[in-house]
Amino acid sequence: xxxxxxxxxxxxxxxxxxxxxxxxxxxxxxxxxxxxxxxxxxxxxxxxxxxxxxxxxxxxxxxxxxxxxxxxxxxxxxxxxxxxxxxxxxxxxxxxxxxxxxxxxxxxxxxxxxxxxxxxxxxxxxxxxxxxxxxxxxxxxxxxxxxxxxxxxxxxxxxxxxxxxxxxxxxxxxxxxxxxxxxxxxxxxxxxxxxxxxxxxxxxxxxxxxxxxxxxxxxxxxxxxxxxxxxxxxxxxxxxxxxxxxxxxxxxxxxxxxxxxxxxxxxxxxxxxxxxxxxxxxxxxxxxxxxxxxxxxxxxxxxxxxxxxxxxxxxxxxxxxxxxxxxxxxxxxxxxxxxxxxxxxxxxxxxxxxxxxxxxxxxxxxxxxxxxxxxxxxxxxxxxxxxxxxxxxxxxxxxxxxxxxxxxxxxxxxxxxxxxxxxxxxxxxxxxxxxxxxxxxxxxxxxxxxx
Numbered sequence: 041x042x043x044x045x046x047x048x049x050x051x052x053x054x055x056x057x058x059x060x061x062x063x064x065x066x067x068x069x070x071x072x073x074x075x076x077x078x079x080x081x082x083x084x085x086x087x088x089x090x091x092x093x094x095x096x097x098x099x100x101x102x103x104x105x106x107x108x109x110x111x112x113x114x115x116x117x118x119x120x121x122x123x124x125x126x127x128x129x130x131x132x133x134x135x136x137x138x139x140x141x142x143x144x145x146x147x148x149x150x151x152x153x154x155x156x157x158x159x160x161x162x163x164x165x166x167x168x169x170x171x172x173x174x175x176x177x178x179x180x181x182x183x184x185x186x187x188x189x190x191x192x193x194x195x196x197x198x199x200x201x202x203x204x205x206x207x208x209x210x211x212x213x214x215x216x217x218x219x220x221x222x223x224x225x226x227x228x229x230x231x232x233x234x235x236x237x238x239x240x241x242x243x244x245x246x247x248x249x250x251x252x253x254x255x256x257x258x259x260x261x262x263x264x265x266x267x268x269x270x271x272x273x274x275x276x277x278x279x280x281x282x283x284x285x286x287x288x289x290x291x292x293x294x295x296x297x298x299x300x301x302x303x304x305x306x307x308x309x310x311x312x313x314x315x316x317x318x319x320x321x322x323x324x325x326x327x328x329x330x331x332x333x334x335x336x337x338x339x340x341x342x343x344x345x346x347x348x349x350x351x352x353x354x355x356x357x358x359x360x361x362x363x364x365x366x367x368x369x370x371x372x373x374x375x376x377x378x379x380x381x382x383x384x385x386x387x388x389x390x391x392x393x394x395x396x397x398x399x400x401x402x403x404x405x406x407x408x409x410x411x412x413x414x415x416x417x418x419x420x421x422x423x424x425x426x427x428x429x430x431x432x433x434x435x436x437x438x439x440x441x442x443x444x445x446x447x448x449x450x451x452x453x454x455x456x457x458x459x460x461x462x463x464x465x466x467x468x469x470x471x472x473x474x475x476x477x478x479x480x481x482x483x484x485x486x487x488x489x490x491x
Contacts, residue, residue, distance in 0.1 A: 172433030231322020233286025362419025390442030432462030
């Protein structure tokens with residue numbers, strides 16, 4: 041996304057155009073071995089401004105906590121779409137002085153940009169920091185409209201899925217806590233692979249007494265997580281954790297490594313030329329079949345179905361919310377699989393950069409068309425469930441513009457955790473905030489608080 045941005049830096053008698061970004065109180069530091077540090081601070085904690093508004097910033101350099109007034113600062117800015125060395129946004133060098141560098145910035149389009157700052161001392165290694173800021177992010181629109189036959193297409197996929205018997209193979213799994221029942225679950229599905237997961241529930245739960253939660257995975261190739269399944273069960277829920285690929289659970293690490301370097305090495309782009317062969321079609325159908333399994337359980341209360349995940353799992357949560365009306369809440373951390381067509385409007389595509397560019401720089405048309413049927417932004421526009429999301433303002437894997445494109449499309453009650461200094465991550469405080477919202481939605485108490 042190309043921003044028409046202006047800014048003014050006054051340093052002594054020097055006046056330069058510059059942009060420099062981060063939130064006050066959430067200053068990002070990267071400290072080198074020589075103990076230099078760069079601090080970039082904006083004038084508001086949120087690091088969010090209205091389009092057309094001004095933002096003021098300070099850049100300071102310290103050594104062992106003391107201000108540095110000699111040396112060079114280099115700055116370069118990018119819009120997530122173009123690398124700093126080749127984009128048209130401001131960049132240059134500045135000499136440090138006795139006062140912090142003052143910056144005023146004006147942005148004219150909704151979206152996000154990053155600032156990378158490097159300090160080169162007279163001797164020693166350079167120290168770097170990166171910061172991000174948003175302008176009117178709730179005004180970010182979908183890059184392309186939802187295809188006219190989007191709903192019809194997925195209704196037909198669900199019809200085909202309904203014709204596949206959902207007779208689950210349920211195998212008990214030993215677990216030390218006898219109050220929790222654990223199982224390995226395999227359920228037939230469309231899309232080359234079954235639903236494969238670990239299922240846990242409180243022992244001896246009464247019929248129609250429990251909400252359900254589905255845990256979905258980020259990118260990569262691994263077993264389902266028994267720990268996630270147990271966490272939900274301990275909180276009084278029917279809890280199912282599924283791996284993203286329908287693989288057997290509990291195999292040696294070498295098994296998953298072989299799959300990752302073999303048949304699943306490039307699963308992210310597999311079949312992307314056609315909506316019927318694109319890999320995420322099968323992944324999303326497994327979400328529906330997993331929900332079938334949970335809601336088939338006699339203990340399900342008939343009300344709450346929650347889907348939770350981060351990154352690729354966040355994208356799956358958005359897809360589940362748009363595909364299945366049984367879903368009542370989603371928790372989507374730094375969601376992937378969003379805004380595949382961003383480049384059409386000069387915006388960076390979200391992970392996994394599903395649509396390649398042709399030699400002339402335009403998106404490949406077949407992949408572009410197919411991608412719209414597995415874009416989490418489009419599913420979000422059909423999702424009326426309660427939602428909580430997280431976004432990192434310097435996330436280059438799932439850029440904040442792609443996350444906000446999905447968030448803005450959601451149609452139910454929603455909230456978002458903005459992290460101005462965060463890249464692509466699922467830190468513990470966000471996981472805790474998500475699960476507290478889950479428990480609130482399910483009318484459950486935290487097991488830790490219940491003791």
